[in-house]
Amino acid sequence: MVTMLLLLGTLAGLFTAAEGQSFHLGKCPTPSVQENFDVLKYLGRWYEIEKIPSNFERGDCNQANYLLMENGNIKMVNQERRPDGTMNQVEGEAKHTNLSEPAKLLVKFFELTPATPYWILITDYVNYALVYSCTTIIWLFHVDYVWILGRNPYLPPETVTYLKDILISNGIDTQKMISTDQTNCPEFP
Numbered sequence: 316m317v318t319m320l321l322l323l324g325t326l327a328g329l330f331t332a333a334e335g336q337s338f339h340l341g342k343c344p345t346p347s348v349q350e351n352f353d354v355l356k357y358l359g360r361w362y363e364i365e366k367i368p369s370n371f372e373r374g375d376c377n378q379a380n381y382l383l384m385e386n387g388n389i390k391m392v393n394q395e396r397r398p399d400g401t402m403n404q405v406e407g408e409a410k411h412t413n414l415s416e417p418a419k420l421l422v423k424f425f426e427l428t429p430a431t432p433y434w435i436l437i438t439d440y441v442n443y444a445l446v447y448s449c450t451t452i453i454w455l456f457h458v459d460y461v462w463i464l465g466r467n468p469y470l471p472p473e474t475v476t477y478l479k480d481i482l483i484s485n486g487i488d489t490q491k492m493i494s495t496d497q498t499n500c501p502e503f504p
């Protein structure tokens with residue numbers, strides 16, 4: 316068992332070093348989510364203000380556009396400017412898994428990748444949103460992502476602090492969070 320833990324610990328270390336992701340011991344935290352979440356008010360464009368970096372986002376000027384689909388799911392279009400200046404776009408589809416918990420979505424970006432949670436911890440719909448995604452791996456570890464989103468490319472620092480305090484009070488590590496460069500961005504279609 317100890318050997319196993321050491322091995323897993325080493326793997327975790329490698330994983331963290333390799334991906335720069337947020338990898339932690341233990342199961343995912345279970346923060347409370349936005350009460351009475353209204354997905355219709357959440358649709359539309361959001362700018363990424365801060366995040367825990369993921370290996371599927373490498374550029375800057377990151378934006379998301381959320382659209383209601385005919386089947387009631389949400390089409391998620393993520394756009395970013397790659398380091399070489401071209402635009403990268405990925406599309407995903409998010410759905411509710413339990414209508415009693417509307418702020419907990421499950422999103423799938425590529426056919427071959429597993430669906431991942433997309434929880435809206437808090438949003439006022441018109442200024443900011445705090446999104447959390449956590450996956451537990453073999454009961455022992457979890458990898459998590461955070462996105463602070465704004466309706467504008469800029470959020471006041473006090474709003475960012477307010478949202479980070481919510482993360483911290485839920486036991487979520489904010490140390491790996493970095494801000495997204497939203498200056499001199501092109502207009503995405």
Ligand SMILES: *[C@@H]1O[C@H](CO)[C@@H](O)[C@H](O)[C@H]1NC(C)=O
Nearest residue numbers: 348412413414415416417419
């Ligand atoms: C749906 O959410 C409610 C409220 O949190 C919970 O009590 C219930 O067990 C959930 N249902 C399923 C199928 O997970």
